[in-house]
Amino acid sequence: MTSTVPAPSALTAEDSALQAxxxxxxxTLVDTEGFWWDAEKEVFAALGHQLDESWRDVVVGGPMTRSAGFLIESTGADITLPEVTVLLNDRFEARIGRGVPLMPGAARLLAELRAYDVPTALVSASHRRIIDRILESFGPDTFDLTVAGDEIARTKPHPDPYLHAAARLGAEPARCAVVEDTATGVAAAEAAGCRVVAVPSVAPIAAADGRVVVGSLEEVDLAFLRSLITAMH
Structure with a gap:
């Protein structure tokens, strides 16, 4: 993963309140939301059902159980939740096996965080098998911690994944900056008490107290993330 890392002078010299x-x-980091929707459409088409495009905003960013459960209920498909979960993960894994495009600015941001030894965690509603495949696109040392949706009893929109990640990194949630692309993820991070940067991918997200909305990760760097935390303390 190659990128240009800003010189230290580009960052505030004062110790930051940002802990992780x-x-x-x-x-957010990989351009895969469309892959999930394509997988859902293909799996349900094979079951004899066509998905309504308006459902895409409902299923985006949520845990597999919620998204798949909604689609089963909405289509009336004759399949169980565990069965369709396997089919969706299989279809998605086959798709990412052909390559995963990074979102603009993702490689540069991750390289900068690593260069300045900022503790980082990947916090996803995707299952471990999917995360481990996508991690191949980043490299083994990109994140200090990864949290998968099937490893937490309650995943997004509950705060548990972010509370778990902060605790494992030894950080206070209020001193963690979270980068998310969906309302579900934003809700989880805010419920955990974190400062949130929203980079909407499929559905719009409104700015709010304690939340900043940007157009892409190209607008986000370490100095920006530090400023979000220090502004609150």
Whole structure:
């Protein structure tokens, strides 16, 4: 992963209150939200059902159980939740096996966080098998911690994944910056008490107290993330 890392002078010299950066995966770091929707359409088409495009905003960014459960209920497909979960993961894994495009600015941001030894965690609602495949696109040492949706009893929009990540990194949630692309992920991070940067991928997200909305990761760097935390303390 090659990138240009800013010189130290580009960052504030004063010690930052930022203790960790927690990042979502699908739609935030990798351009895969469309892959999930394509997988869902293909799996349900094979079951004899066509998905309504308006459902895409409903299923984006959520845990597999919620998204798949919604689609089963909405289509009336004759399949169980565990069965369709396997089919969706299989279809998605086959798709990412052909390559995973990074979101603009993702490689540069991750390289900068690593260069300045900022503790980082990948916090995703995707299952471990999917995360481990996508991690091949980043390299083994990109994140200090990864949290998968099937490893936490309650995943997004509950705060548990972000509380777990902060605790494992020894950080206070209020001193963690979270980067998310969906309302579900933003809700989880805010419920955990983290400062949130929203980079909407599929559906719009409004700015709010304690939340900053940007157009892409190209607008986000370490100095920006530090400023979000120090502004609150």
């Amino acid at each position: 950066v927690l990042l979502d995966m699908d739609g």
